[in-house]
Amino acid sequence: MSQINQSGRKTSAIEVEDLTVSYGPVPALLDISLAIEEGKLVGIIGPNGSGKSTLMKSMLGFVKPDVGAVRIFGTDVSNVKGRVAYVPQRGAVDWDFPITVREVAAMGRYSYRRWWQDLTAKDYKLADDALEKVRMSDYRGRQIGQLSGGQQQRVFMARALAQDADILLLDEPFAGVDAATERAILDVLEDLKNDGKTVVVVHHDLATAAEYFDLLILLKQRLFGFGPPKMILNPKLLGDVYEGTLRVFAELEKQGAED
Ligand SMILES: Nc1ncnc2c1ncn2[C@@H]1O[C@H](COP(=O)(O)OP(=O)(O)O)[C@@H](O)[C@H]1O
Ligand SMILES: [Mg+2]
Numbered sequence: 353m354s355q356i357n358q359s360g361r362k363t364s365a366i367e368v369e370d371l372t373v374s375y376g377p378v379p380a381l382l383d384i385s386l387a388i389e390e391g392k393l394v395g396i397i398g399p400n401g402s403g404k405s406t407l408m409k410s411m412l413g414f415v416k417p418d419v420g421a422v423r424i425f426g427t428d429v430s431n432v433k434g435r436v437a438y439v440p441q442r443g444a445v446d447w448d449f450p451i452t453v454r455e456v457a458a459m460g461r462y463s464y465r466r467w468w469q470d471l472t473a474k475d476y477k478l479a480d481d482a483l484e485k486v487r488m489s490d491y492r493g494r495q496i497g498q499l500s501g502g503q504q505q506r507v508f509m510a511r512a513l514a515q516d517a518d519i520l521l522l523d524e525p526f527a528g529v530d531a532a533t534e535r536a537i538l539d540v541l542e543d544l545k546n547d548g549k550t551v552v553v554v555h556h557d558l559a560t561a562a563e564y565f566d567l568l569i570l571l572k573q574r575l576f577g578f579g580p581p582k583m584i585l586n587p588k589l590l591g592d593v594y595e596g597t598l599r600v601f602a603e604l605e606k607q608g609a610e611d
Contacts, residue, residue, distance in 0.1 A: 363426040365390040365519055365550040366411055370420035373406055379418070379573065380406040386569065386578045388552065390518075393545045395555040395564060397584075398571035399594055404554045405441060407571065408521050411552070412438055424519065434463035437517035439508045441524050441554075442501055453499070454492045456507050457483050460514030475514075482513035485543070487536050502533035509540055520544060523554045538564060561585065 364387040371384040381403045388394055396404045409415045410422050413429035424432050437460065460482065461475035483489045486506040496504060505525055512520055525537050541564075544551050555561055561568055562581035570577040570584050572593045577584045 362389070364388055364423075365392075365425060366552070367423040367426075368407075368410070368420070369423070371407075371410060371417050371422065372419040373403075373410055373415055374418050381410070381571075382574050384420070384571075384575045386575060388550060388567070390550050391545065391548045392550055392566045393541060393564070394550075394552045394567045394569060395561050396552065396569045396571060397555055397558065397561055398576075402572040402593075404571055405523055407569070408438075408523055408552065408554060411519075411521055412436060434515065435518045437512035437515040437520045439505075439512050439520070439522040439525055442505055442527060448497060450495055450497075452492065453483065453488060453494050453496055453507050454479060456496050457510040457514050460511040460516075463515055478516070479510070479514045482510035483507070485513055485540055486510045502529035505529055506533060506536060509537060513540065513544075517549070519550045519552070521552050524556055525553060526560075527556060558585065558590070 366388040368384050368386050371381055372379050373381040384407065396407060398404055406415060410417060411424070411429070413422070422429065424436060429436060454476070457479035458471055458476055461471050461478060464475075465471060480489070480492070483492060486509050488503065488506050488510060491499065491503065491507075496507060499507065509522075509525065512522075520541075522541075526534050529537070541551050541553070545566075553565070555564070562585055565581060567579060568577070568581050568584040569575070570589060570593055576593050577589050
């Protein structure tokens with residue numbers, strides 16, 4: 353759904369302008385500006401506490417900026433809520449109450465219904481198709497709380513897919529999952545991109561970042577870099593952001609190998 357703005361340029365899927373966000377006295381994000389074109393697969397990287405989740409929540413309109421703004425297809429996210437799907441960080445949701453896998457996937461359809469409207473057969477069909485895509489059809493009738501973390505992650509993906517949004521935001525979908533789930537999620541992300549969707553993923557693993565993403569956002573409170581992985585994953589830039597930690601990891605690995 354490309355749109356052309358008044359100056360004749362294509363409207364960005366996501367535009368972040370001069371964004372500063374604080375929870376307390378120290379800003380979690382400081383003066384971030386970037387624009388993401390439609391149809392890109394984008395990774396957000398940076399150390400713990402660097403503001404990755406906060407940037408994602410800003411794109412969703414969940415946190416209010418001190419300064420600046422985020423625009424989704426040229427407008428405030430509140431105007432285009434159904435077009436943005438979100439898969440939260442694992443552990444952010446506690447699944448103690450009884451709800452089946454199929455019901456969770458079908459929740460993706462509620463953005464198209466008023467609260468008093470029941471979901472239709474078509475909604476459930478879309479939920480089932482989404483479960484098929486993440487290879488969780490066999491678990492349709494299971495309680496979500498009975499699944500492993502990786503399986504729950506795939507069901508969340510299905511919920512986002514059922515929503516049929518134009519933008520998908522995923523917070524660390526690969527954290528702690530097994531290889532099969534990692535592959536399943538990555539396949540889905542690539543399919544989405546091939547369908548022209550814009551996908552933004554908080555990612556913790558630098559080793560796979562270049563392989564998985566078209567563009568990387570490197571954060572530590574400020575924006576340290578935004579561009580193709582080749583440009584972002586250079587030792588100087590990573591050294592500035594991760595400070596001593598990368599060298600420490602390299603040392604540990606070397607020691608481990610010598611043991
Ligand atoms: N709800 C909150 N209340 C107070 N401080 C928060 C809250 N959420 C995040 N922070 C702080 O904001 C900073 C950025 O956090 P976050 O965006 O979660 O980073 P990341 O996802 O990169 O680990 C951290 O210092 C964190 O402690
Ligand atoms: Mg986070």
